Amino acid sequence: MFKRKRSLDDFAEEIKAHLELEADELKSEGATEEEARRKARVEFGNAQAARERFYLSSRVEWLDNLVRDVRFAFRQLIKNPGFSFAAIAVLALGIGACVAIFAFVDAALIKPLPYAEPQRLVHVTERDVAAPKVNISYLDYLDWKRLNTTLSSLDVFTGWDALLSTPTGAEPVPAERVSAGFFRTLGVAPALGRDFWPGEDSLSAPNVVVITFGFWQRQFGGRDDVIGQTVKLSGVPHIVIGVLPKDFEFALGDSPEIWAAMKPDNDCEKHRDCHDLYAVGRLKDGVSVQTALANMQSIARQLENQYPDTNRDRGASVMLLSNMIVGEIRPILLLLLSGAGLLLLIACTNVSSLLLVRSESRKREMAVRGALGASRGRIARQFVTEGMVLVGGGVAAGLAFAYGAMQILSRLISKQMIARMPFLHGLGLNPHVLLFVGILALVTATVFSITPILHLLSSDIHDGLTEGGRTSAGTLWRRIGGRLVVIELATTMVLLTGAGLLSKSLYRLLHVDVGFQVDHLATLHIRLPGTGFPGDPEQVAFTRRLLNRVESLPGVRAAGVTSVSPVTCACNSDWVRIAGRPYTGNHITVNERDVSEGFFSTLRTKLLSGRYFSDAEDASKPKVVVINHTFARKYFPGEDPVGKRIGDPTLSPSSMKQIVGVVEDFKDGALDDVQEPTAYYPFNQNASSGYVLIVRTSQDEHTVLQTLTAAIHQLNLDVGIEQGTTMSDQINDSQTAYFHRSTAYLVGGFAGLALVLSAVGLYGVIAYSVSQRTREIGVRMALGAQRSSVHRMVLREAAWLAAAGIAIGAVCSLTFGRLLQGLLFGVRAWDVSTLAAVATVLGVSAFFASYIPAHRAASVNPMEALRSE
């Protein structure tokens, strides 16, 4: 159908032959040569028309027109390189930003988790009065697993700081302990070897592990005989039984490389009140999350009645696993997507005004086309084609831009963050993203086709042929263009306000008073090997030696250890009861830290009353505790807590501790956490095999960090050391700071671009308006108007637009800001100073954008303006 069977030349040849044959015949009938030829041609009629009809009959007309329209559109774009470049660049910016952010949204929120039927996977935890999601204890887990009727399986997982024995010494390796059914619950089968068998997580079973693809490649060179081999973890041999698929991920673990069948062999798992596990379950077919939650809550109540000492106020929490994984990043991504969307809106508005200006200047061309017989439909089709070509260019450039932006953005994400968001590995221009691009292209193409068509319809095309078209259409365009600019300015205002609020929030966050001196602090995670340190005394003794060694290093002022680094999370809690008070069954939940004597002096915290504990206070001495100010204020209002005694909820004699001091509050939890009551126990009375070493240095923290590892390994080669960092880096790179910063930077970037685009847009409108009014201005000046008053007149027009944009923008910002509230720290959504600052910035930019055309208008030479017709 699209291929012409017979060429036009062949057809023309046939007509020529006809004319010759006819002439021959006429000659044979007695006509002269000349007469015969003429008569034959006359007889035939319009040969050209016949050829054209033949041409059309054998082609698809619209396709033909399309090809011509596209060619013409390209010629138009090439003829106006300035316009084309501006329009395509602006479009590419808007589309690229949208697509790049959408790719993140797709990877995080749209793509399902890489497990079998992920919509049936739930994250199951306990809950208590203080927090909605807390760990489960092993014994509770066994009961939940046994008693529930809503889950087809329930399995637990917990982090394990394992030490891998290598020929060159111990190497910390991130690992996870899981119950035997864990991978079956997820619906993941190993790529090599087998999964855990039921019962392999019992105490009597041999030690078995499943390793990740990466670990297999790195440690075993990807060899098939890995199955059955032994790895020594924290001094204990484990048999490798399987290798996980390459694309396996589990966002809730700390990117573990080894998965061990969990044996309830540590002390914690023997006690119902020691919570160290998280659970993942699979809903039975047709069971909703709510049903499962109700089921778990009733089991929790049952356990509460059965074990009031340990399970008081312990509820249950059940939520979709996907919500657990992306819950935190969802609002951020949606915010960024709306930001990018607004930017695209501005870009579209901008290009629309450019198109309007151009269609205004092409009025004469359209009028000529109309006069030559082009129907309105045909002209409209030409606009549609031009819109499509423009959008095509914008989309192509935008895709390239988006691809680059995605590469850069994903590279900017720190390794630590990527570990928490493994789903971002799926980032790319996949079918979802391309579909999104298609929709964007369709929408923008529609907008850009309709804009000039509306303009065309709004004016009589024949007007264009008459005097330069400075009639009503010019005014009309100024009105439409003006409105577009108001939209642009308002949108920019919204983006700027968002960026302003987020920046302010980031500033507030990073300037939170953490309560200690942050600079010149280095931190290091220490893991003692399983062998050689059978109990607390050995751990305490080694830690003393370690601290002595570290403190003797050049450049080190002081050193201390703590179970959890400050400014991380309020994640180790303890239940306490104050001796000598009536017990109502309400225990007190406090943060719990095991710290060495030097910890406080290393951080340089402030002692409010009493004393810090001493190094000599170890297991042989009575137990002591230092509490923070919030603890004292909340539970000892109006009295001195020093000398008071606290213990566990049953006040068992072995748990009793005397409060010896109160320390001023400092940040234990994340930057945006509220201050919680905290109890600091002496490490020497509460030792463990893993802790954080904190060193106060007199010189650059980074240089000291480098010497620390070697010094500690001199003491014992099998000690695992990792995550060496400085306190300021740790705070700056913390997840809270990270999310706040990336959001603020990205929205700030969008807002900056928006500001530039809307300033250009305003400039365009005012400049156009001035060019349309040149003669009017000339007349005014000829009649005696001062240059300054012309100047003012133009600026007034711009000021009205800017004021309208800012006013509408301010109202929208308040609505938009409320959506933002959840992401803000220390600043309210209706922060007046931010709004005022943003309005000022926008107003000043608007002034500069309109100053140039105003100046040009004021310098119009009235004679020339009047003569220019």
Next chain:
Amino acid sequence: MTTQKSADDRIALLQGTLDLLILKTLVLGPCHGQGVARSIQSQSEEVFFVDHGSLYLALQRLENKKWISAKWGLSKNNRKARFYSLTAKGREQLVEKTGEWERLTRAMGLILSGNAESSGKEA
């Protein structure tokens, strides 16, 4: 239709009749376009006037439908010309269309000649 002065007694061809006339002309043997035009004109005693543009488009149409086939050859007086000949399918069509045409003209004749009578009856 053409710029040619037209005699009063010449009739422009009815839509669709041209195809039938071409097929009929080609029954006598292969012929080129000019021959077909002359033949139709002379056989109709110069009543029909053939628009040549339409003729060639019709020839092309019939060729596309594979009712006729065409190839370049030499005319009697040694001119290059495109010769058309009837295909088997064309022959079938000719029989069919001729039948249709005869039924049509008969019906038209009946109505046109009996017109006064029937309307009189009704009145």
